[in-house]
Amino acid sequence: MNSVSASFKTNPINIDQIIPVDFKTVLKLPDTHAWTSTAAFPDHSPLISTHEGVPVVDLANPEAVTLIRRACEKWGMFQVTNHGVPSKLLNQIELQTKRLFALPTNQKVLAVRSPEDCVGYGLPRISTFFSKLMWSEGFTIFGSPIHHARQLWPNHHVDFCNVMVQYQKELMGLTERILGLIFMSLGLTQEDVKCFQPKNGSKHPQALLQLNSYPVCPDPTRAMGLAPHTDSSLLTVLYQNNITGLQVFRENVGWVPVHPITGAFVVNVGDLMHIMCNGRFKSALHRALVNKTHHRVSIAYFYGPPKDVKISPSLKLIDHDHPILYRPVTWKEYLDSKAIHFNKALDLIRYDVL
Numbered sequence: 586m587n588s589v590s591a592s593f594k595t596n597p598i599n600i601d602q603i604i605p606v607d608f609k610t611v612l613k614l615p616d617t618h619a620w621t622s623t624a625a626f627p628d629h630s631p632l633i634s635t636h637e638g639v640p641v642v643d644l645a646n647p648e649a650v651t652l653i654r655r656a657c658e659k660w661g662m663f664q665v666t667n668h669g670v671p672s673k674l675l676n677q678i679e680l681q682t683k684r685l686f687a688l689p690t691n692q693k694v695l696a697v698r699s700p701e702d703c704v705g706y707g708l709p710r711i712s713t714f715f716s717k718l719m720w721s722e723g724f725t726i727f728g729s730p731i732h733h734a735r736q737l738w739p740n741h742h743v744d745f746c747n748v749m750v751q752y753q754k755e756l757m758g759l760t761e762r763i764l765g766l767i768f769m770s771l772g773l774t775q776e777d778v779k780c781f782q783p784k785n786g787s788k789h790p791q792a793l794l795q796l797n798s799y800p801v802c803p804d805p806t807r808a809m810g811l812a813p814h815t816d817s818s819l820l821t822v823l824y825q826n827n828i829t830g831l832q833v834f835r836e837n838v839g840w841v842p843v844h845p846i847t848g849a850f851v852v853n854v855g856d857l858m859h860i861m862c863n864g865r866f867k868s869a870l871h872r873a874l875v876n877k878t879h880h881r882v883s884i885a886y887f888y889g890p891p892k893d894v895k896i897s898p899s900l901k902l903i904d905h906d907h908p909i910l911y912r913p914v915t916w917k918e919y920l921d922s923k924a925i926h927f928n929k930a931l932d933l934i935r936y937d938v939l
Contacts, residue, residue, distance in 0.1 A: 709723055
């Protein structure tokens with residue numbers, strides 16, 4: 586594991602006991618958010634200047650399958666255009682996301698996540714692995730957000746809820762379409778991936794929607810919007826507004842910016858996909874930086890299998906030159922492990938570490 590993904594403190598923060606910062610009123614970066622003041626986070630390396638950026642795949646291109654495979658092998662990430670999600674809906678999801686985070690802090694905390702739940706308003710979950718706080722806030726949705734939306738807008742929550750539900754419906758279709766192209770690029774058929782279908786009374790594949798806010802920061806050179814991490818999902822599909830902040834890490838290259846493309850989605854390989862394809866497509870290590878002049882928002886859609894499905898390397902991808910690397914694991918089991926071991930969780934289910 587590289588030093589970037591391993592750089593976290595062992596004295597975790599209890600995020601359930603922290604009152605979020607009122608970002609609008611802070612004129613000086615608090616010490617609680619000053620990352621370069623701790624030797625435990627050595628990497629705030631300069632941005633890599635490269636002519637080669639994250640690949641862009643037009644889903645209408647007849648060569649889309651080949652392009653996706655190359656992108657997954659080389660980057661673990663790509664952007665997609667011609668995806669079919671209406672631009673009107675993208676405008677609405679950005680508008681409603683900004684509407685949420687524009688609320689006063691004392692109003693947003695009315696919808697704060699409870700310690701035993703994963704939905705609602707709060708700090709990034711990965712905050713528990715660092716001694717410094719991140720310059721960001723989030724709101725997690727599973728299905729309809731009506732419970733928390735009523736707390737935020739007792740009489741004006743309908744539009745917010747309708748947009749969030751419609752967006753999740755559209756993203757489910759898009760994500761499954763992209764997932765099909767990825768499986769095809771690996772030479773897998775529907776029969777090979779039938780384990781992803783609901784069974785034994787399971788519902789549908791699971792998905793979470795995460796609204797992210799990266800407010801204007803008084804000292805962005807010493808702050809971190811979202812620390813380096815990989816996603817636990819099969820796939821993550823991200824919509825970002827027209828502000829650069831997302832970066833992906835490439836071995837032997839460094840951090841590369843993922844510049845926004847109007848109307849495009851960023852797709853990145855998650856840990857479960859890394860496991861399923863036996864490491865042929867590696868989950869993308871990524872982070873988010875902040876800036877001094879613009880408020881950045883993003884909307885991440887995390888897609889995973891039904892809760893009872895064990896994910897393991899596809900037998901079609903195992904041969905003499907590619908021995909099986911990972912033990913079977915459900916998404917819940919993997920999330921439980923990642924909640925303890927963070928970016929080391931993937932290594933801990935490798936057969937060669939037993």
